Amino acid sequence: xxxxxxxxxxxxxxxxxxxxxxxxxxxxxxxxxxxxxxxxxxxxxxxxxxxxxxxxxxxxxxxxxxxxxxxxxxxxxxxxxxxxxxxxxxxxxxxxxxxxxxxxxxxxxxxxxxxxxxxxxxxxxxxxxxxxxxxxxxxxxxxxxxxxxxxxxxxxxxxxxxxxxxxxxxxxxxxxxxxxxxxxxxxxxxxxxxxxxxxxxxxxxxxxxxxxxxxxxxxxxxxxxxxxxxxxxxxxxxxxxxxxxxxxxxxxxxxxxxxxxxxxxxxxxxxxxxxxxxxxxxxxxxxxxxxxxxxxxxxxxxxxxxxxxxxxxxxxxxxxxxxxxxxxx
Numbered sequence: 001x002x003x004x005x006x007x008x009x010x011x012x013x014x015x016x017x018x019x020x021x022x023x024x025x026x027x028x029x030x031x032x033x034x035x036x037x038x039x040x041x042x043x044x045x046x047x048x049x050x051x052x053x054x055x056x057x058x059x060x061x062x063x064x065x066x067x068x069x070x071x072x073x074x075x076x077x078x079x080x081x082x083x084x085x086x087x088x089x090x091x092x093x094x095x096x097x098x099x100x101x102x103x104x105x106x107x108x109x110x111x112x113x114x115x116x117x118x119x120x121x122x123x124x125x126x127x128x129x130x131x132x133x134x135x136x137x138x139x140x141x142x143x144x145x146x147x148x149x150x151x152x153x154x155x156x157x158x159x160x161x162x163x164x165x166x167x168x169x170x171x172x173x174x175x176x177x178x179x180x181x182x183x184x185x186x187x188x189x190x191x192x193x194x195x196x197x198x199x200x201x202x203x204x205x206x207x208x209x210x211x212x213x214x215x216x217x218x219x220x221x222x223x224x225x226x227x228x229x230x231x232x233x234x235x236x237x238x239x240x241x242x243x244x245x246x247x248x249x250x251x252x253x254x255x256x257x258x259x260x261x262x263x264x265x266x267x268x269x270x271x272x273x274x275x276x277x278x279x280x281x282x283x284x285x286x287x288x289x290x291x292x293x294x295x296x297x298x299x300x301x302x303x304x305x306x307x308x309x310x311x312x313x314x315x316x317x318x319x320x321x322x323x324x325x326x327x328x329x
Contacts, residue, residue: 027055027242028078029044029081030062050245050249050258054245055242068146070082074088081231082228084228085148087147090286098230098232100279101242103225106267113225114222115150115219116200118195121213121215128158137171139171139190139192140190141174141175142173144175148223149194150194163296178203179207181195182195249262251270275326276326280320
């Protein structure tokens with residue numbers, strides 16, 4: 001494991017920190033980037049220190065600067081458990097021997113969050129019609145392809161629905177995290193940017209002046225909260241202990257102190273028990289996006305299109321069945 005840690009430390013975009021030491025094999029916890037990797041590590045460290053003490057083994061936290069970096073680490077078995085968005089979790093469950101064990105809960109008891117499009121407060125863009133009537137004119141800042149609110153949802157609900165591709169519709173497209181995309185709009189370096197309501201709350205705290213220069217142009221339908229996933233090839237007893245720790249955190253005798261630590265991650269009230277069936281809405285999103293893309297593409301004949309649609313239907317049905325039929329953690 002020392003060799004693994006040394007490798008991770010020199011990989012570009014990776015930040016790693018070891019938590020509570022112990023005699024057992026360390027666990028590696030992957031963190032979906034919130035702001036920057038260092039910020040994410042600082043926010044999660046108190047909870048992971050508590051986890052290490054509860055499990056009697058060190059928990060090494062790994063935060064990356066991109067969704068792709070986290071996806072690669074999951075694929076290469078460099079992470080034992082992780083806090084991830086729905087799309088990342090779906091891919092990890094389907095390909096990387098992972099399973100969902102918990103889902104984030106917030107202090108406001110919300111069931112999810114929303115993707116949004118941002119414009120500068122005084123922008124001439126006042127409606128979606130203003131956006132779509134001027135192809136090739138606006139500068140667009142979006143999230144990575146694995147970002148649910150930064151790409152998948154707006155691409156599905158706004159662009160593919162109009163038989164458009166955002167990467168070819170705009171005058172320019174930049175890909176970055178939610179924080180930097182919001183800053184780009186506030187500083188008039190981009191005309192439109194994707195974001196989400198949860199990250200905007202965080203942005204308002206850290207960048208109040210820039211937040212005051214933003215306006216929400218569009219809001220999506222509800223997106224379920226992020227989840228915690230764990231490797232299925234870990235010992236069943238260890239998986240049970242991790243699941244118990246996460247789902248009971250901030251609910252016992254030390255609830256007040258633990259809730260304060262969760263607040264550092266930003267208005268997280270805890271984690272509810274969850275299984276792979278939690279990912280069905282994300283499988284539906286992926287299916288809808290691919291189907292709309294297929295319908296807007298050019299095909300040699302109708303039979304080729306129908307074959308593609310039939311394959312998408314079959315793959316989606318299989319995926320949903322697997323998610324629902326998965327054993328509970």
